[in-house]
Amino acid sequence: MTREDEYVLGRGITDSVRLEAQHLLWKLHKGYELHPQIPITDNMKIAEVGTGTAVWIFDVARQLPSSVQLHGFDISNSQYPPKELWPKNVSLGLLDSLSDPPMSLAGQYDMVHLRMWASNLRDSDTSSLIRHVKCLLKPGGYIQWEDADLVHQHVQGDKAQEFEQRINGIFQRVGLDYSWVSDLPNRLRQNSFCIIESESGHFELNLVQLCTNTYLLALREILQGIKRILDHDLLLSITEQEVALYQLSSQNTDGFIYNWSPVSLLARRED
Template sequence: MASKDDYVFTRDILDNSRLNLMHKHWVKDLGYLIHPRISTKQENLRIADIGTGTAIWLLDTYDELPKSARFDGLDISLEAAPPLNVLPPNITLTKWNVKDPVPEDLLGVFDIIHIRFFIFVLLGEEVPVVVEKFVAMLRGYLQWVDSDNRSVRTERPKPGGQPENVDEVQTNNLDQLMSLLKSQDPRLNPTWVPELPDIFSRGGLVDVETDIHDSPPHLGFLMHECGLIMHELIARKTKNEKMAQEVKRLLPLAVEETRQGAYLTSTKFCVTGRKP
C-alpha cells in the first residue's frame, strides 16, 4: 500500500519558492549548513537530507563539500524536487516516507543525516520512532533543525526608537492568525522540539548537543514575511472552508501589521548527536 501523503502545504511553485527562500534565511541566521562540530573534510562522505523538498539544502551542501561525497535526498514526494537531469551526478533522490520501514540498502550507511522543517509533519508521539529509524541508518551524526513552536511570539518595533511608543503597533490580527491555525490541526501546534535532545539520547545517540538560537530583529522580520506565505498555502490546501475564509480575511490585515514592523518569531533548535 502506498504511503499516505497528507502534507499540509501545496507543493506548487509558490511553496517551492517559499522553501528555497526560508532555507536561505535560516542558513544565514544560523551561520552554517552543517554544524561546525561535525567534520566534513574526509573523503567519500555519504549524506542524507530527510524531507528534501526542493533539494535546496543538498545543492548548497554539495557546493561546500569534497566532490567525492554522495548525497541522498529522501522525501515522501519528489514533486518539489528539480528534475534529475539538472542535478549533479552524485545527488540521488528517493521516495521514502519516514513512517515506513527503512529500506535495507539505507541501513548503517550515512555519515550525516540532516532533517529540518518537520514540526508541521510529525506528531510528538511519532518523533521517537522516527529518530530510531534515523539511528539505524547512521554511522555518524544526526542533525535536526527546527523551530520551537511553543516559543512563537510577536515582536513590536519601537517607532522612532522611543520605548514608550511600543504599543502603537498593533498585532491583533497576527495573533488571531496564529491562534486560528493552532486550533485546526494538531500538527500546526507542535510542542516537541525542546524534547529532541532527550529523544536523541534515548534513541541511542551520544555526544548530544543543542544549539539554541534567537534571530536578530532584521532576520526575524525577513523570516516572518516569508512565513506569512504558509498561511496562504494552508488556506488553499485545507478542506475546512470556514477556516480557509477566515485565514483569507485575516491575512491581509496581518500583512498590514507586518508593514508597520510587527513580526512573529520563535526560537530555533539545532540538535546534533553521534552514533557510538
C-alpha cells in the same frame, strides 16, 4: 489517503520558493550549512530526509569534495530539480521517512540532515522518524536537525497576537502538536543519541522580517492543506483564518512580528 497526500504544506512553485527562502534564513542564522564539527572524509555518505527541493543538498555539494556522496530523500519528487541539473555526486529518490528504510540503506550514512519537520508529524509522535534516521546512520554517525518551535514564538502586534490565538486553536483540533520540537534533545537521548550541541532562541533583528515573510507563506499553505485533507467541519473557521491571514499579510509594513523560534542540534549515534 496515502502518506504523500497527508502532507499539509504545498508543493507548487511558490511553495518551493518559500522553502528556498527558509534555507537562506537558516543559512544566515547559523552561518553554515553543514555543522563544522562534522568531520569530512573522502567517500563519506550524507543523506537528507524530507529534502523538498533539495536546496540544502545542492548547497552542501558545492562545498565538499566530489568524492562525497549526497543522497536526498522525500516522499514526493514533485519539487526536485530536473535530473540534468544534479551534480554528479548527488542523487535524489523517493522514501517514506515515517516507515523503516529498506535494508539496502541501513547503516550506510555518516551523517543525516533534517529540517523543518514540525508540521509533518501528528500528535507529537517522533518515534517513527527518529527510528528511521537511526537506522540510516552508521554507529557513530551524526544527525544535524533544524526545526521550528511554534509554541515559544515571538509575536508582536495586537492583530498578530489575536491571529496566533485563533490559529493555535485550529492546530490543536486537527492534531498539529508542535510541543515536541523543544523536547527534541530528550527524545534523541532516549534513542541512544549523544547530544553534542543544542540551541534554541530567536532570530537576530536583521532576520526577523525574513522569518515573518516565510512564516506567513507557510501558514497559508498549512490552512489550505488542512482544508484539503482534514476535518471539513472546520471549513468555516479555516476560511475565516485565511481572511485574517490575508489582512495581516497586507499590513506587513506596520511593524508587526510573527516569528517561530529556531531550534537546532547536532547529535551522534552511540550504539
